[in-house]
Structures are given as structure tokens and as C-alpha cells.
Amino acid sequence: MLRGSMERTFAMIKPDGVRRGLTSEILARIQRKGYRVVGLKQMVITRETAEAHYGEHSERPFFGELVDFITGGPVVAIALEGENAIAGWRSMMGATNPASAAPGTIRADFATTMGENVTHGSDSSESAARELGLFFAQGELLD
Numbered sequence: 001m002l003r004g005s006m007e008r009t010f011a012m013i014k015p016d017g018v019r020r021g022l023t024s025e026i027l028a029r030i031q032r033k034g035y036r037v038v039g040l041k042q043m044v045i046t047r048e049t050a051e052a053h054y055g056e057h058s059e060r061p062f063f064g065e066l067v068d069f070i071t072g073g074p075v076v077a078i079a080l081e082g083e084n085a086i087a088g089w090r091s092m093m094g095a096t097n098p099a100s101a102a103p104g105t106i107r108a109d110f111a112t113t114m115g116e117n118v119t120h121g122s123d124s125s126e127s128a129a130r131e132l133g134l135f136f137a138q139g140e141l142l143d
Contacts, residue, residue, distance in 0.1 A: 039079030
């Protein structure tokens with residue numbers, strides 16, 4: 001049971017991050033920050049799951065590219081738990097455009113383009129619940 005400002009959020013290391021061997025570095029940063037990893041798996045996302053995951057962008061011109069990219073190789077799906085984990089993880093990632101990301105953030109340090117920006121994080125408690133449900137089945141997360 002979560003108390004106070006403890007939250008769970010969904011994080012992902014995208015195919016470019018996995019392909020470039022950044023998984024252990026990103027996981028180490030998460031743990032050094034004090035977040036608890038309560039779910040972790042490497043997987044290739046199905047097209048159906050990718051379309052559901054990026055559903056809010058379905059009418060945008062870049063939707064097909066997003067789906068193609070995220071299904072183009074393995075990702076690491078992560079369930080994080082910690083105090084203010086949603087905002088904290090988003091802050092650790094940095095701005096979507098790596099050219100605008102603050103020094104020391106994951107995207108400033110590792111991302112190459114807006115399209116290949118290494119990580120994803122839920123932007124609200126509602127999207128965290130939805131995304132955790134998409135990527136982790138009942139009983140897969142630690143208590």
C-alpha cells in the first residue's frame with residue numbers, strides 16, 4: 001500500500017537506449033535517486049500495445065513513425081515507486097528534445113534526436129496507471 005506522496009509510475013528505456021547498451025546506466029541512475037524498481041522486463045512491444053500506448057497521438061502525422069520506432073526493437077519496461085516518482089522521473093529524463101534538455105539529465109547525456117530520445121515516462125497519475133496496466137499484468141509488480 002502506498003502512503004503519503006509515494007507514487008508508482010511507468011518508465012521505459014526505448015529501443016535506441018537498449019540498442020546502445022544504456023539499460024544498466026539508466027537503471028543505476030534510477031536506483032541512486034532512491035526509486036524502487038517494482039517491475040522490470042525486457043520485451044518487444046506488439047503493434048497493438050504500441051498503438052494503445054500512444055493512442056493520444058493517433059491523429060497526429062507522426063503517429064505511424066512513433067509506433068514503428070517503439071516496435072522496432074526490444075524495450076525495457078520499468079515500474080518505479082517512490083516519493084513524487086512521476087515528476088521526479090520526468091525531471092531525470094529531461095526535455096523531450098535533447099537539445100533543450102538540462103545538463104545531467106538522461107536525454108541531455110544520451111539522446112540523439114527528438115525521435116530517438118532514449119526514455120519514456122508517464123506524465124500523470126492517470127497515464128501512469130494506464131501504462132502500468134498495458135505493460136504489466138496483474139500480480140507482476142512487487143508489493
